[in-house]
Every structure is written in C-alpha cells, then in structure tokens.
Amino acid sequence: MLRQQLTRWFRAHGRDLPWRRTRDPYAIMVSEFMLQQTQVVTVLDFYARWLLRFPDFQTLAAASEANVLHVWQGLGYYSRARNLHRAAQHVMERHGGTLPDDLAAIAALPGVGRYTAGAIASFAFDRATPIIDANIARVLARLLDLREPIDTARGSAILWETAAALLPIRGGRLHNSALMELGALVCTPRTPMCPQCPVRAHCRAENPAALPLKKPRRKTIALAEDCAWVMRDRRLLLAQQTGPRWRGLWKLPALMAPARAAKLLLALDYPFTHHRVTLSVFVAAASKKIAPHQRWVAVGAIETIALAAPHKRAILRILATARVAPI
Ligand code: SF4
Known part of the structure; x- marks a missing residue:
C-alpha cells in the first residue's frame, strides 16, 4: 500500500x-x-x-x-x-x-x-x-x-x-x-x-x-593558513598540491616569512571537515628560483587553472579589488 x-x-x-x-x-x-x-x-x-x-x-x-x-x-x-x-x-x-x-x-x-x-x-x-x-x-x-x-x-x-x-x-x-x-x-x-x-x-x-537524530557534533577547531601573494610581470606564483587534500589542484604558495612582517591583502574563512580555516594572503617578494611544484600563471589565465576553491575565491577577490600595487 x-x-x-x-x-x-x-x-x-x-x-x-x-x-x-x-x-x-x-x-x-x-x-x-x-x-x-x-x-x-x-x-x-x-x-x-x-x-x-x-x-x-x-x-x-x-x-x-x-x-x-x-x-x-x-x-x-x-x-x-x-x-x-x-x-x-x-x-x-x-x-x-x-x-x-x-x-x-x-x-x-x-x-x-x-x-x-x-x-x-x-x-x-x-x-x-x-x-x-x-x-x-x-x-x-x-x-x-x-x-x-x-x-x-x-x-x-x-x-x-x-x-x-x-x-x-x-x-x-x-x-x-x-x-x-x-x-x-x-x-x-x-x-x-x-x-x-x-x-x-x-x-x-x-x-x-x-528527526532524524544524529550524534552530537564535534567541536569546530580554528586553523590558520597563511599564503603568499607573489607577482612578477602580471603573473602570479601558484603551487600545485601533492598531498591528499587538493591533490593536483593549484593554490597560493605557503608564506615562508613570518606573517607579522608582511602586508595582509585579504583574509577569508572556509570550513574544512570540523575545522574553520582562516586563509590569510600576504604580499611577498619573488625569490630568484621557484620550487618544482610552483609555476607562474598570467593573471588573465587564472580562471583556466584548476584551483582549490577557497584559493580561487581569494585570488579573484584580490584581483577584483585591484588593491595590489605589484600587479
Ligand atoms: S514526517 Fe515525513 S513521512 Fe511522515 S507524514 Fe510527515 S512528510 Fe510524511
């Protein structure tokens, strides 16, 4: 029935x-x-x-x-x-x-x-x-x-x-x-x-x-992800991920210098499993040599690259606000 x-x-x-x-x-x-x-x-x-x-x-x-x-x-x-x-x-x-x-x-x-x-x-x-x-x-x-x-x-x-x-x-x-x-x-x-x-x-x-009932949720844990905004001749430095998370996708490279010494361009939050990640993007200088997993990408070609979603959001927002002197 x-x-x-x-x-x-x-x-x-x-x-x-x-x-x-x-x-x-x-x-x-x-x-x-x-x-x-x-x-x-x-x-x-x-x-x-x-x-x-x-x-x-x-x-x-x-x-x-x-x-x-x-x-x-x-x-x-x-x-x-x-x-x-x-x-x-x-x-x-x-x-x-x-x-x-x-x-x-x-x-x-x-x-x-x-x-x-x-x-x-x-x-x-x-x-x-x-x-x-x-x-x-x-x-x-x-x-x-x-x-x-x-x-x-x-x-x-x-x-x-x-x-x-x-x-x-x-x-x-x-x-x-x-x-x-x-x-x-x-x-x-x-x-x-x-x-x-x-x-x-x-x-x-x-x-x-x-209904339905579910087990109590795990507490959300805050995480910080500091990244570098490195520009040269209207090209942005990106790094390809090799680990399990975002494997094969591109993102902004990790910030090597201490964050307090760098200029903050943008910060945004995104969820990741039971974490709340704050992605902060800082201006950084280009080094002479880039790592094998990094590459320069022309600003006009950014949208053709398979980017990790929060990084894509951050990059497009920064480019749209044109707050970046080095571009
Ligand atoms: S709870 Fe769901 S299945 Fe039950 S009567 Fe309401 S709509 Fe239908």
Whole structure:
C-alpha cells in the first residue's frame, strides 16, 4: 500500500531531472558522483557540460587528470572527480567500456560506496536494491519514529534493513526515486509538509521536525593558513598540491616569512571537515628560483587553472579589488 501511494505520488509530482530521463549507466554514474555532496540545482549545469565534454567512459578514461579537474572546477570535493576518472579507466580496462549489470562489479569501482553502487544499480538497471541517502534516511527515520541516531552503526543498520524491506520485487528505479523525491519535496528537513504527504497514514513520527537524530557534533577547531601573494610581470606564483587534500589542484604558495612582517591583502574563512580555516594572503617578494611544484600563471589565465576553491575565491577577490600595487 505504502509503495503504491508513494509511486503514484511520484508519477504525479516527481521532478523531470535529466538523469531521470536516461538509462545510460555512464550518465547515471556521473550524476551520482556529482550529487554526492552538491545540490540538484548546482549539478544541473555541470552535468550537462560534463556530458558534452566527456560523453562516455572512453572519453573520460582517456582525458588527463588536469583536464578532468578543470572541467569539475566549481563543484568542489575534487576527490569525486578523481574517483570518477579512475572509475572510467577501470570500466575501460576491466569491462571493455560497458558497465556490467552486477552490484558487486559496480561496488568495486573507485569512489563507489554502498549508496552509490545501489543507486547506479537501481537507476541504470532497475535493480531492486536498497539505497540510503540523506533524503531517504530522513523519510525512513520519521516513518519509524526512530529514536536511534542515524549515524551510529545500529541506526544505520535499521535504516538499511527498512529500505530493503520496503523494496518491491521489481521496479527499484521508480521506488527509490520516489522515496528520495519525497524527502526532497515533502518530508523536508525543517518543515515537513505532512498534510500533503502521500504516506502519512503509515508515518509514526510524533515530532517529525526533530528527526532524524544524529550524534552530537564535534567541536569546530580554528586553523590558520597563511599564503603568499607573489607577482612578477602580471603573473602570479601558484603551487600545485601533492598531498591528499587538493591533490593536483593549484593554490597560493605557503608564506615562508613570518606573517607579522608582511602586508595582509585579504583574509577569508572556509570550513574544512570540523575545522574553520582562516586563509590569510600576504604580499611577498619573488625569490630568484621557484620550487618544482610552483609555476607562474598570467593573471588573465587564472580562471583556466584548476584551483582549490577557497584559493580561487581569494585570488579573484584580490584581483577584483585591484588593491595590489605589484600587479
Ligand atoms: S507524514 Fe510527515 S514526517 Fe511522515 S513521512 Fe510524511 S512528510 Fe515525513
């Protein structure tokens, strides 16, 4: 009964999203990677552009990492782009360019966790596979009036078991899409629209806005990131990152001199996991020799470089305010 009410509602009210119009496993995989930490409205533009530039596994697998990161620019969380690139190479090398209709093979792809594997299997191959994303977790926690935090092993296990129990024998695509859409449009985080909910007769939530429960958050820790603004002949010195964070992306080089001795150009805050980072940019002099991971980039070409997002923001703001004498 719940399933039928849910799918009937979805047929009448579900949004017409481009990844719902296709059954192409590649296109669906791209959308799932993009949607992992980004909202639908933001993904729409990037998704269309990405498919024009990289229309299939073959094209993406053959592209350079720099090119892939550049096209991903603006979506953030670049590890997703790297994993998508590696996943395309994996499909080319191990499956001859065709993603198999096999949950274990999909789950073996780089960057594909339990949710993404289930989503690709259900949206591309119509498999009746349970999936739990933030929307579905919220809906299920409220339907059950779940008093267990959903980010504990027990809470998560209850959600996965419930999602599996609710699945129809056939038609995983429609069912999972409908459950997700209910969370996105009706059973929303702060103000669930219970009077309009197609499954309210099955819902046990006494205070839905208070659900789902989560473990208490870790305290935010303040971090300082001091960087150098080094200009020469209208070219800016940038450094490429090799560590796990922002690997392959470009940023302003670290400030070597003590910050108190340098002129501050700009400071901005950005979040990073449970940290609040203050990025401060100071004017610094060019040294005769630059490090192997550094390069001079013409001011006019800055936007063509795959930059770490907070650094891009800082650079563009400084250039826009033209407060920099050495430019
Ligand atoms: S009745 Fe309200 S809380 Fe329950 S599933 Fe529907 S929108 Fe969510």
